[in-house]
Amino acid sequence: MSDAWDPAQYQRFAAERRQPFDDLRSMCMPVNGGRVVDLGCGTGELTAELHRGMAAAETIGVDRSEAMLTEAARFGEEVPGLRFELGDIGEWASSGIDLVFANASLHWVPGHETLLARLRFSLAPGGQLAFQVPAAFGHPSHFLAAAVAAEREFAPSPGETTADPAAAVLTPARYAELLYALGAVQQSARLQVYGHVLPSVESVVEWVRGSTLTPIRARLGEERFEAYLVRYRERLLAELGQQRPYFYAFSRILCWARFP
Ligand SMILES: C[S@@+](CC[C@H](N)C(=O)[O-])C[C@H]1O[C@@H](n2cnc3c(N)ncnc32)[C@H](O)[C@@H]1O
Numbered sequence: 001m002s003d004a005w006d007p008a009q010y011q012r013f014a015a016e017r018r019q020p021f022d023d024l025r026s027m028c029m030p031v032n033g034g035r036v037v038d039l040g041c042g043t044g045e046l047t048a049e050l051h052r053g054m055a056a057a058e059t060i061g062v063d064r065s066e067a068m069l070t071e072a073a074r075f076g077e078e079v080p081g082l083r084f085e086l087g088d089i090g091e092w093a094s095s096g097i098d099l100v101f102a103n104a105s106l107h108w109v110p111g112h113e114t115l116l117a118r119l120r121f122s123l124a125p126g127g128q129l130a131f132q133v134p135a136a137f138g139h140p141s142h143f144l145a146a147a148v149a150a151e152r153e154f155a156p157s158p159g160e161t162t163a164d165p166a167a168a169v170l171t172p173a174r175y176a177e178l179l180y181a182l183g184a185v186q187q188s189a190r191l192q193v194y195g196h197v198l199p200s201v202e203s204v205v206e207w208v209r210g211s212t213l214t215p216i217r218a219r220l221g222e223e224r225f226e227a228y229l230v231r232y233r234e235r236l237l238a239e240l241g242q243q244r245p246y247f248y249a250f251s252r253i254l255c256w257a258r259f260p
Pocket residue numbers: 005017021039040041042043046062063064065068087088089090102103104105108109211
């Protein structure tokens with residue numbers, strides 16, 4: 001399965017997931033007739049908001065999931081100046097972009113030192129780079145996802161690889177250093193905890209199913225993934241106990257920089 005993203009599952013927590021998007025967008029300055037790229041744009045409605053909010057003449061949403069882009073297509077038809085393209089952030093490069101924006105997507109790509117350099121050199125003079133990545137890898141929802149994926153029944157066979165966001169994501173201080181080294185003249189890098197009140201601990205399973213578990217689903221296939229979910233749910237409940245409601249404290253890193 002090459003495209004395990006499920007737009008409907010991802011959208012189940014749309015209200016909660018948009019909070020970091022709003023915060024990241026508010027860190028950016030309008031480009032007033034300029035060009036914006038939204039890397040890992042997903043289902044496109046937030047890309048359309050970004051396009052309007054930044055007063056861009058042109059905004060391109062890039063994603064490697066055909067399922068996500070199928071959802072996004074209607075916004076491309078409705079909103080002048082907005083379009084969507086299939087592409088891989090791991091290879092994407094351009095030039096003359098006024099804002100490169102990436103909300104909840106760069107963590108799927110390893111090698112952030114080289115990635116940020118590539119994004120920075122895609123910018124026009126005075127361009128901005130803004131990204132948000134999760135930093136919740138110490139939370140049971142995330143460390144148990146990795147622990148169960150390493151259990152004998154679900155472990156990758158030799159040569160099988162899965163994206164490892166926990167290894168890709170750096171610290172806010174390291175991002176600040178990298179942005180400085182790339183020549184940022186203004187920047188902000190911060191850690192923000194988003195507190196989500198979910199109906200129960202089991203809602204966390206539905207949450208991570210729409211995002212964090214996506215590459216595990218792609219690797220395992222449907223049948224083994226269902227077995228994986230049963231085991232994950234069991235270990236999560238053993239770790240957290242049943243709580244109704246459940247306060248899900250989700251840490252994220254938000255970075256913004258402007259370049260000369
Ligand atoms: C968590 S969703 C975020 C979507 C959107 N930015 C938002 O804020 O709602 C992550 C998106 O990144 C995309 N993605 C993951 N790895 C990617 C890659 N290497 N290249 C392009 N898109 C990628 C996924 O297909 C998915 O649509």
